[in-house]
Amino acid sequence: MSEAYGRLLIRDANYVVTLDDARRILQRCSVFVEGGVIRDVGAPAELDTRHLEACRAGGSVIEAAGRLVVPGYVDTHVHTFEHLSRGLIPDDLATQDWATLYARPFYSGLTEEEAFVSARLACAEMLRGGTTCFVDTNILLSLGHLDAVAQAVEESGMRAILGRGVFDRMPAAMAARIPEETRARILSPDADRALAESEALLRRWTVRAGGRIRAWASIYGLCPYTSDELFAGVRHLADRYGVGAAFHIASSLGEARSLEARTGVWPITHLDRLGALGPNLLLTHCTAMREAEVEMLARSGTKVAFCPGAALRLGKGATRIGLVPEMLAGGVTVALGADGVSSSGSFDMTRLMSLVAGLFKDARMDPSLVPAEKALEMATRDGARACLLDGEIGSIEVGRCADLALYDVTTPEWVPVHDIVRNLVYCADARSVTDVIVDGRHVVRDGQLTTIDVKRAAAEAIEAGERIARRLELTPRTRWPLVGPSSVEHHD
């Protein structure tokens, strides 16, 4: 089904938002791709002369009049394991009950096949929204489950960073609610064995699918789940293999306060003291922070994946106690993450951009914070830097990997176009994404995936989601009565 790697001419687009160093937005522009790499960007007539004949003869041409081209989005924090739980978890639970009562039991029960079905659905959703690269370093249970996710990513054509989300501590309240057998499956008995599990992946491979999929050292993170030895050890593991490391931290005020009761400091300071911060570390959330900790992240080059959707749904306090504007002003690389469908709801990167551009304007009553252009950088260039893929993806320049998303900018929510970036961030959504290219491959064509049979992927996801919920006796606790056709009363 998939398109072969080869020559591709994106012809005469209305706009190409390059995200190059000068942040040029090129009007009436063509882009030529060959062998997975952007080879030529410029005036349509010139690129026609150089490439049109060859592309028509032995490649493909996208007629891009009425289209916008942007770099494919980089989603720096997702849980592909969560996709089959969509809608299952009530929206009145804070992080702890959300995880203990639903998310953890759900994750812990997935078979390898279900992990594949879940990840394939997640890839389909991301691609249709223009996301071309993602980070999922929370693949629990086994290397077999990780292989299943990697297989789904490979088939989808996406770019990804994958890792195990191991941990060596479990809060007593959670342990009491999770059966012994399940606990043994997901909890490592100590830091050494957790690190050995994370390393087992790196010993097998750090790069596959021609470099499109990479493995990182990773732990689940968060203070209640992680010993000091494990926080320090995962950085060293990443250093030894020359890869990145990733985990959750400072997710909530509760986490920060319980650590403070034990150590006298909040999570980022704790990591700094452990020597765990560094330029190859990507931290998710970083909500419960003190101003002095911004400098620790900046000085160490540590990156942050901010998940606005999860903050809103789980009530994390990102706008009340979070320091995203301070981190941006302080030179910290802050990128965007969708998190999971049950913790946030949407993998649409335009929604995440709109949220990050709006949340702090309102919270601080300062509309100068996080302009639309910054939100777009967070979804592209900054995401690439967070993934240690700076210089490879995140901008449209000759020599970069050809990861691109095209929008139809003639639809009602797009016109008139007085400023293309403002329209993209505040007005558009995934509906107007028409084409997506990853590594030079045309994986979404006219809104249709070429690498995934979406009907089959959806049918198998529905079946698996219902099966898991039944097996684990998880019910959605629907608030309103669900009335079947036979129960509807007729009044003549």
Ligand SMILES: [Zn+2]
């Ligand atoms: Zn997460």
